[in-house]
Amino acid sequence: MHTLNGQFLAIDTASRKPIYEQLADGLKALIARGDLREGVTLPPVRQLAADLGVNLNTVAVAYRQLQDEGLITVRHGSGAVVSSRTLAAQTEEDLRKPLRSALTQLVLSGMPVSRIMRMVSAELRFLTKGAK
Amino acid sequence: MHTLNGQFLAIDTASRKPIYEQLADGLKALIARGDLREGVTLPPVRQLAADLGVNLNTVAVAYRQLQDEGLITVRHGSGAVVSSRTLAAQTEEDLRKPLRSALTQLVLSGMPVSRIMRMVSAELRFLTKGAK
Amino acid sequence: MHTLNGQFLAIDTASRKPIYEQLADGLKALIARGDLREGVTLPPVRQLAADLGVNLNTVAVAYRQLQDEGLITVRHGSGAVVSSRTLAAQTEEDLRKPLRSALTQLVLSGMPVSRIMRMVSAELRFLTKGAK
């Protein structure tokens, strides 16, 4: 049985971010942390949809996105399996833009740079479980 | 004269992120950097729209968002003026979520944590112009 | 079925007040009254636009304003749902200024104070349906 940590897969229907993207983000964080390792089978689309109370298609789209990014392999009849912990190559720009956007908000919120750095460190430790 | 750095206000029509949001983000970065200081008048909506090749309304929506966030004051008939460099209070969650999302992508891209930290530092120095 | 009381959502194209604001005001009154309770789905933007004979975008702006004020939650693909009957905190000044302005007009119209008070009471009973 798959009981994925609710902290990651918490969905917020009020958010402007699409649910499928919230889902994909959460699953990616789980993969980054190693909570979902290579070879692990993801929960069936129907089950995850039921658990989270979202539409089946929404979950399917999230899985599809992970597949497109090379993180999972979907095999008809046997489910989705984590196949890698490395994303398909992206331009550095695609990686930098969301980072800059997030940091800009932090800077404009008035948070001191030192505290921002601590927040970033904490997040990175969290995403790598302190290992690596 | 208003020649805003094209590096910030470059818009990507292919992106899933709405143009008006890309614009708001870019303007926020300019405000965070101090390239646009308190009291400075932003370019007229029509001029910026023409410069960027987008519709007047699209720019107007971006300006309106900045106004709602308290960063600029729009004076009918005169123009839009930077009024603050501090955003209205936000939940720490609202600030952390996009940060985690951006960092997750970086981690999964295979970039070593040390290099991610350097990238973050570089961005922060950039956003604060190394000063402050 | 969505047949919102025409008394509230009557729009006056001759008014100096923007249509989207008249709409937002009317919807707020409906929410205050409880005619639109938490969980109720608002009419689709396109339908309301057609019913009122205004443009889709105009209604969308009104909905967006209510969303920004926290009164409704817009779920992409489903619709807009009333999520709260309480506005985000406002300055007492922001609340008093329009009140003083409205009362000044009433006083200058020559209406006796006693009758103004009765009018206010009637409006308040109306907005709260006498209940609560």
Add this chain to the structure above:
Amino acid sequence: MHTLNGQFLAIDTASRKPIYEQLADGLKALIARGDLREGVTLPPVRQLAADLGVNLNTVAVAYRQLQDEGLITVRHGSGAVVSSRTLAAQTEEDLRKPLRSALTQLVLSGMPVSRIMRMVSAELRFLTKGAK
């Protein structure tokens, strides 16, 4: 010399309400209170504009509005004189709409009806100087 109470004629350039209307509202409140009685001459347009730091035309438009509402009489060369404390007739709807709008905001702000009533009473006492 005319030193009009700054409390009434305070203008807020950040407000979405036009300056000329803020001015007209403030002058109306002064007339309602009797601080400006029939026969009193208003400050010259140029002086008031200079005092408030606004454009001359803006003040002129405010005066023009008061004139249209029958509250003042403008005589070329001799200034604007308060001619009445009664507005030209308005439909009850025109008076009720802004009142309902202001009250709706108050109700949705969560303020108890009893406190709203007290606020209204206070404003009315203020506008009539407790007299009448």
Add this chain to the structure above:
DNA sequence: GTGGTCTAGACCACG
């Protein structure tokens, strides 16, 4: 089928 975004272009309000 729902809301969101964008465009082109007209017209108005403000200072």
Add this chain to the structure above:
DNA sequence: GTGGTCTAGACCACC
């Protein structure tokens, strides 16, 4: 000359 509003209509994203 500035920003604001509105329209008509197209196209996209989400569920």
